[in-house]
Amino acid sequence: MARIGYARVSTVDQHLDLQRNALRGAGCSRIFEDHGVSGARDRRCGLSSMLRALRKGDVVVVWRLDRLGRSIRHLISVVENLTRRGIEFLSLTENIDTSSAGGKLIFHILAALAEFEKSLIRERTIAGIEAAKARGKRPGRRPALTEAQCVEIRTAVNAGTSVQDVARRYHVHPRTVLRGIERLR
Numbered sequence: 001m002a003r004i005g006y007a008r009v010s011t012v013d014q015h016l017d018l019q020r021n022a023l024r025g026a027g028c029s030r031i032f033e034d035h036g037v038s039g040a041r042d043r044r045c046g047l048s049s050m051l052r053a054l055r056k057g058d059v060v061v062v063w064r065l066d067r068l069g070r071s072i073r074h075l076i077s078v079v080e081n082l083t084r085r086g087i088e089f090l091s092l093t094e095n096i097d098t099s100s101a102g103g104k105l106i107f108h109i110l111a112a113l114a115e116f117e118k119s120l121i122r123e124r125t126i127a128g129i130e131a132a133k134a135r136g137k138r139p140g141r142r143p144a145l146t147e148a149q150c151v152e153i154r155t156a157v158n159a160g161t162s163v164q165d166v167a168r169r170y171h172v173h174p175r176t177v178l179r180g181i182e183r184l185r
Helices: 017-025 045-053 073-083 100-134 146-160 163-170 174-181
Strands: 003-009 030-035 057-062 088-091
Touching: 003 017, 003 045, 017 163, 030 045, 030 146, 057 174, 073 100, 088 100, 146 163, 163 174
Parallel strands: 003 030, 003 057, 057 088
Antiparallel strands: none
């Protein structure tokens, strides 16, 4: 029976040190990692590698429940898959241990709360975007080309100048040139 750790951070400027130290302190003999990968993604290289490496009797250890995943569907699916394979699950922060009935109950409650929190964040983000639109702000990145540049580009391309030459002239990618022309339609 081995304790196998899994650590994940969502962005490349975050660090795994805190999680690694906690997992080593919990007796993990091996730690799989995903760096700069959202927990909303079901398919992650480190997670997939860990799931393949696990054997009956092993214990998967995470620092916190949301490190394994943000979707209740995915969390429950992974933990149920582990259970079918004879593998236990332990979350250090929430003190969830699926080797007991109480631990299984707490897991399901906290997984539901994690999904609720994700929904609240999504709702607040959408509300913020709507409020910005109402103030006349355009969400997202500014276009690389102005409306006037798009008109100039369309004229140049229609006159026979290649998309690549126009892209070089405006210091943008050829796809940006094509999107600029498409924007005018």
